[in-house]
Amino acid sequence: xxxxxxxxxxxxxxxxxxxxxxxxxxxxxxxxxxxxxxxxxxxxxxxxxxxxxxxxxxxxxxxxxxxxxxxxxxxxxxxxxxxxxxxxxxxxxxxxxxxxxxxxxxxxxxxxxxxxxxxxxxxxxxxxxxxxxxxxxxxxxxxxxxxxxxxxxxxxxxxxxxxxxxxxxxxxxxxxxxxxxxxxxxxxxxxxxxxxxxxxxxxxxxxxxxxxxxxxxxxxxxxxxxxxxxxxxxxxxxxxxxxxxxxxxxxxxxxxxxxxxxxxxxxxxxxxxxxxxxxxxxxxxxxxxxxxxxxxxxxxxxxxxxxxxxxxxxxxxxxxxxxxxxxxxxxxxxxxxxxxxxxxxxxxxxxxxxxxxxxxxxxxxxxxxxxxxxxxxxxxxxxxxxxxxxxxxxxxxxxxxxx
Numbered sequence: 001x002x003x004x005x006x007x008x009x010x011x012x013x014x015x016x017x018x019x020x021x022x023x024x025x026x027x028x029x030x031x032x033x034x035x036x037x038x039x040x041x042x043x044x045x046x047x048x049x050x051x052x053x054x055x056x057x058x059x060x061x062x063x064x065x066x067x068x069x070x071x072x073x074x075x076x077x078x079x080x081x082x083x084x085x086x087x088x089x090x091x092x093x094x095x096x097x098x099x100x101x102x103x104x105x106x107x108x109x110x111x112x113x114x115x116x117x118x119x120x121x122x123x124x125x126x127x128x129x130x131x132x133x134x135x136x137x138x139x140x141x142x143x144x145x146x147x148x149x150x151x152x153x154x155x156x157x158x159x160x161x162x163x164x165x166x167x168x169x170x171x172x173x174x175x176x177x178x179x180x181x182x183x184x185x186x187x188x189x190x191x192x193x194x195x196x197x198x199x200x201x202x203x204x205x206x207x208x209x210x211x212x213x214x215x216x217x218x219x220x221x222x223x224x225x226x227x228x229x230x231x232x233x234x235x236x237x238x239x240x241x242x243x244x245x246x247x248x249x250x251x252x253x254x255x256x257x258x259x260x261x262x263x264x265x266x267x268x269x270x271x272x273x274x275x276x277x278x279x280x281x282x283x284x285x286x287x288x289x290x291x292x293x294x295x296x297x298x299x300x301x302x303x304x305x306x307x308x309x310x311x312x313x314x315x316x317x318x319x320x321x322x323x324x325x326x327x328x329x330x331x332x333x334x335x336x337x338x339x340x341x342x343x344x345x346x347x348x349x350x351x352x353x354x355x356x357x358x359x360x361x362x363x364x365x366x367x368x369x370x371x372x373x374x375x376x377x378x379x380x381x382x383x384x385x386x387x388x389x390x391x392x393x394x395x396x397x398x399x400x401x402x403x
Contacts, residue, residue, distance in 0.1 A: 007043065030324065060093040077108045087135050193233065199234065
């Protein structure tokens with residue numbers, strides 16, 4: 001099993017003139033720490049206009065800075081929105097990151113969430129899946145040809161040589177956001193790595209891993225000519241400390257993250273009119289907040305090891321740890337990464353060779369995976385604990401009317 005760290009760049013109010021500066025500088029140091037203790041990946045989202053929840057609107061700039069302060073950790077867009085970015089600009093920025101990092105870039109792509117993010121870019125929610133598919137078809141030739149042209153519904157340009165070209169050939173590994181679990185099936189059919197949220201149970205993890213790899217090997221329908229990337233990664237809340245009690249006391253940021261998912265999914269508000277951190281203070285006393293505390297990988301090294309063994313047994317490829325959230329302190333984040341790297345991660349890194357053997361057997365067809373009923377495993381861990389959180393698929397947005 002491999003491990004990543006995940007950045008939304010959450011900055012709860014109140015803000016001062018240096019709030020964003022401190023966050024970005026601290027995050028770079030945290031990724032240095034993660035690299036030094038053996039983490040495999042660092043991921044940053046792309047979000048726009050989501051006050052307090054995410055100030056991560058320019059992931060290429062941040063990841064490029066991280067590339068100059070790290071040696072081994074892979075640097076992933078988790079994800080680049082193909083609805084709000086032109087494919088040529090995506091190709092240029094990803095290739096540049098790949099060159100700056102010495103071939104460590106990972107390219108996750110996605111559709112964006114809802115009207116708040118998409119409408120200012122003249123993108124429509126009901127069309128976001130079509131835009132994503134066309135954007136990916138348009139993007140890949142930018143990496144692989146010297147005279148790329150495109151003619152589509154959303155993007156069109158005459159033949160041009162898009163420069164620079166990435167160090168990894170034919171291009172960095174491809175991933176897609178799967179915040180709605182059903183999108184995992186789409187990712188498998190497209191031959192792309194799936195980036196989702198932690199499954200509700202080990203049984204659910206096994207069911208979805210089996211479904212992903214069964215579709216990958218039997219119903220493959222790539223959108224265009226790209227290198228396949230069979231991988232399933234999930235994001236989980238995280239805080240590691242010497243005791244469970246200490247970890248929980250330091251994990252306030254994880255429940256703020258969960259609160260923001262619920263609040264932004266159920267409220268519309270004008271810019272600058274809501275203080276999410278103040279709203280959270282009342283919410284965190286509720287039964288919902290207590291349920292949220294029970295989710296994620298929060299605890300002592302032994303507690304986290306016990307949870308991870310269940311997901312390793314299910315053959316999840318990568319666990320991505322969300323540590324920077326809410327007002328978690330820089331010192332607590334760094335100490336948590338160091339403790340996890342020292343006392344937890346080595347056991348699971350030692351399993352990687354046998355996991356790759358398992359995967360090779362699955363992909364070659366020599367190992368058959370059981371088809372497990374998914375009907376009881378349709379929600380992530382967070383959405384099972386808090387069913388009020390809604391993450392609509394592109395198809396559901398389209399059916400619900402104009403947006």
